[in-house]
Amino acid sequence: xxxxxxxxxxxAVASTPWNxxxxxxxxxxxxxxxxxxxxxxxxxxxxxxxxxxPFTLKSCASLLLPVSGKQLHCHVIRGGCEAEPFVLTxxxxxxxxxxxxxxxxxxxxxxxxxxxxxxxxxxxxSGYTVNxxxxxxxxxxxxxxxxxxxxxxxxxxxxxxxxxxxxxxxxGMSLHGECVKGGTDSEIxxxxxxxxxxxxxxxxxSGRRLFDEMPVKGLITWNAVxxxxxxxxxxxxxxxxxxxMKSSGVCPDSVTFVSVxxxxxxxxxxxxxxxxxxxxxxxxxxxxVFVSNASISMYARCGNLAKARAVFDMIPVxxxxxxxxxxxxxxxxxMGETGLKLFDDMIKSGIRPDKAVFVMVLSACSHSGLTDKxxxxxxxxxxxxxxxxxxxxxxxxxDLLGRAGRLDEAIEFIESMRVEPDGAVWGALLGxxxxxxxxxxxxxxxxxxxxxxxxxxxxxxLMSNIYTDTKNQEGIWRIRRMMRDRGFRKxxxxxxxxxxxxxxxxxxxxxxxxxxEEVYRMLDDLETSVMEITGNTDNDRDEEVLxxxxxxxxxxxxxxxxxxxxxxxEILVIKNLxxxxxxxxFIKMVSKIVDRRFVIRDASRFHYFKDGxxxxxxxx
DNA sequence: ATAGGGTTAG
Numbered sequence: 001x002x003x004x005x006x007x008x009x010x011x012a013v014a015s016t017p018w019n020x021x022x023x024x025x026x027x028x029x030x031x032x033x034x035x036x037x038x039x040x041x042x043x044x045x046x047x048x049x050x051x052x053x054p055f056t057l058k059s060c061a062s063l064l065l066p067v068s069g070k071q072l073h074c075h076v077i078r079g080g081c082e083a084e085p086f087v088l089t090x091x092x093x094x095x096x097x098x099x100x101x102x103x104x105x106x107x108x109x110x111x112x113x114x115x116x117x118x119x120x121x122x123x124x125x126s127g128y129t130v131n132x133x134x135x136x137x138x139x140x141x142x143x144x145x146x147x148x149x150x151x152x153x154x155x156x157x158x159x160x161x162x163x164x165x166x167x168x169x170x171x172g173m174s175l176h177g178e179c180v181k182g183g184t185d186s187e188i189x190x191x192x193x194x195x196x197x198x199x200x201x202x203x204x205x206s207g208r209r210l211f212d213e214m215p216v217k218g219l220i221t222w223n224a225v226x227x228x229x230x231x232x233x234x235x236x237x238x239x240x241x242x243x244x245m246k247s248s249g250v251c252p253d254s255v256t257f258v259s260v261x262x263x264x265x266x267x268x269x270x271x272x273x274x275x276x277x278x279x280x281x282x283x284x285x286x287x288x289v290f291v292s293n294a295s296i297s298m299y300a301r302c303g304n305l306a307k308a309r310a311v312f313d314m315i316p317v318x319x320x321x322x323x324x325x326x327x328x329x330x331x332x333x334x335m336g337e338t339g340l341k342l343f344d345d346m347i348k349s350g351i352r353p354d355k356a357v358f359v360m361v362l363s364a365c366s367h368s369g370l371t372d373k374x375x376x377x378x379x380x381x382x383x384x385x386x387x388x389x390x391x392x393x394x395x396x397x398x399d400l401l402g403r404a405g406r407l408d409e410a411i412e413f414i415e416s417m418r419v420e421p422d423g424a425v426w427g428a429l430l431g432x433x434x435x436x437x438x439x440x441x442x443x444x445x446x447x448x449x450x451x452x453x454x455x456x457x458x459x460x461x462l463m464s465n466i467y468t469d470t471k472n473q474e475g476i477w478r479i480r481r482m483m484r485d486r487g488f489r490k491x492x493x494x495x496x497x498x499x500x501x502x503x504x505x506x507x508x509x510x511x512x513x514x515x516x517e518e519v520y521r522m523l524d525d526l527e528t529s530v531m532e533i534t535g536n537t538d539n540d541r542d543e544e545v546l547x548x549x550x551x552x553x554x555x556x557x558x559x560x561x562x563x564x565x566x567x568x569x570e571i572l573v574i575k576n577l578x579x580x581x582x583x584x585x586f587i588k589m590v591s592k593i594v595d596r597r598f599v600i601r602d603a604s605r606f607h608y609f610k611d612g613x614x615x616x617x618x619x620x
Numbered sequence: 621a622t623a624g625g626g627t628t629a630g
Contacts, residue, residue, distance in 0.1 A: 019622090023621090023622070026622090027621095027622095050622090051622065052622095053622090054622050054623060055622070057623090058622090058623080085623075086622055086623050087622095087623085088623085089623035089624065090622085090623055091623095092623085092624090093623065093624070117623095118624085119623055119624050120623090120624085121624085122623090122624040122625080123623070123624050124624090125624085126624065126625070127624095152624090153625075153626095154624050154625050155624085155625090156625090156626095157624085157625040157626055158624070158625065160626085161626085187626090188626080189625065189626040190625095190626075191626085192626040192627070193625085193626045193627090194626095195626090195627090196626075196627070218626090218627095219627080220626055220627045221626090221627085222627085223626095223627040223628075224626075224627050225627095226627085227627060227628060228627095230628090253627090253628095254628075255627050255628045256627085256628085257628090258627095258628040258629055259627090259628070259629090261629085262628090262629070262630095288628090288629095289629080290628050290629045291628085291629080292629085293628095293629040293630065294628080294629050294630090295629095296629090296630085297629075297630065319629085319630090320630080321629050321630045322629085322630080323630085324629095324630040325629075325630045326630090327630090328630065356630055357630075359630090360630075
């Protein structure tokens with residue numbers, strides 16, 4: 001094939017040996033080899049033609065090689081086949097996948113036939129969508145209809161995912177309506193994308209309704225709802241639907257397992273998580289990096305640090321999320337230095353940090369008392385990595401300063417923030433005020449925090465506890481009145497303990513468990529251990545302290561009951577257990593007492609105690 | 621038998 005033939009617009013031939021091999025490699029996803037082959041082709045003097053470009057462009061897109069892609073674009077122009085529909089679409093798609101949507105748009109605009117080709121719109125719309133250019137995606141969709149180009153299911157698949165942005169939910173719903181009216185909704189994949197859209201917008205019920213109404217459900221349909229539940233924090237619903245899925249004969253895949261594992265993490269249900277892990281191995285499902293990351297987080301939150309690390313070490317190519325999960329794991333266990341070391345390793349291995357990993361790093365610092373290191377890293381965020389700190393990072397800084405007792409600096413920091421402080425920022429200040437018993441500043445922080453999150457009961461409880469600590473009866477009543485006016489109900493402080501796959505529920509003061517006697521015996525042993533560790537045994541005979549410990553005992557007894565009967569159990573999850581405020585120990589879960597160290601967790605995070613002092617100071 | 625597509629982790 002000569003260059004002149006191509007230039008004159010003669011259709012390319014699939015059967016040149018180069019092209020056949022190129023197609024083979026691209027279809028087998030051997031993109032690197034495809035690009036090498038293309039280069040050898042050039043070196044050998046053969047000219048690429050309209051049949052060679054789509055495969056090579058696709059390879060550049062898959063490997064995110066915009067520079068090679070641009071070179072190819074030049075070759076396309078030189079070969080005169082830019083107008084060839086397949087080439088045109090491949091070009092647009094390549095630029096979109098590489099994040100260069102403007103270049104894709106230029107290709108589209110400069111070729112008159114693209115505005116007649118549905119595939120070109122489809123490629124560009126999905127490109128705008130994945131690059132979160134909501135406005136442009138919708139604009140192209142409107143243009144498409146204006147020009148009378150027919151909208152198909154693939155257009156919808158490209159467009160629907162963009163509708164999760166707050167202002168465009170109405171648009172997404174109107175699209176759904178259009179599909180129902182126009183009959184395009186028979187495509188199962190389109191419905192799947194609508195389920196996801198509703199779930200991402202938080203309309204869990206709408207998503208579920210759509211799911212229930214679907215006559216035919218595929219694997220992805222189930223996954224869409226299950227992961228939707230997981231993303232909305234409905235961990236129990238995830239497990240429930242997972243069971244239903246299995247009993248309806250649909251075989252879960254690794255995508256399903258990711259959501260199930262992450263829900264196990266939130267429930268602290270390690271047993272179920274491990275079962276899932278076994279299942280993954282047994283079913284021969286390739287454990288990909290997604291599954292591994294979810295496993296790390298599951299083991300981390302279930303207290304099995306060693307297992308989490310083992311999974312991390314086994315990942316052949318660790319993603320940024322893998323590192324983030326592992327760093328977060330050390331952070332929640334109060335092993336800030338180890339977490340920071342890992343962060344260094346990550347940077348050294350050439351991975352660019354993002355905002356999420358900085359949240360983990362900063363919170364690891366604050367949980368380990370590494371105040372100045374944390375502040376330094378916060379500064380480096382913008383300076384070295386060009387990441388604009390969000391409120392989530394600012395709340396970590398407030399936490400850092402606050403725990404260190406630098407309350408004035410904390411409030412100064414809040415005033416100097418470039419972003420609007422949110423509930424978490426003021427909440428962190430409120431928490432710091434609790435530790436350092438600063439009622440005046442607490443009242444300020446409280447006023448701000450309930451402005452942001454008026455329905456978050458936790459902040460009312462926190463403020464009330466501050467008044468309790470400072471013996472301000474009038475303040476306590478004021479908070480109670482507020483809570484009553486807002487219709488909060490005081491929930492009973494229940495605890496739950498996962499043991500051998502069963503979840504045991506306890507109320508405060510509950511003596512109904514069949515092993516109550518053992519539970520109380522266990523308490524005595526535990527408390528003795530605590531006293532030894534905190535070093536408070538003999539030198540602390542204050543009447544009030546002793547009373548408070550006695551009161552505390554009862555709750556501990558309930559909470560730790562299972563420990564006695566399961567010496568092998570490493571984890572106990574105990575929710576809402578009140579803490580003895582005099583000895584700085586014991587919150588909601590004890591896993592081991594080793595080396596004068598405790599690991600305790602509540603529903604959302606770990607508390608790592610060393611010498612009786614908790615790394616997070618987040619006491620009730 | 622070459623282009624556009626639904627579900628996943630921190």
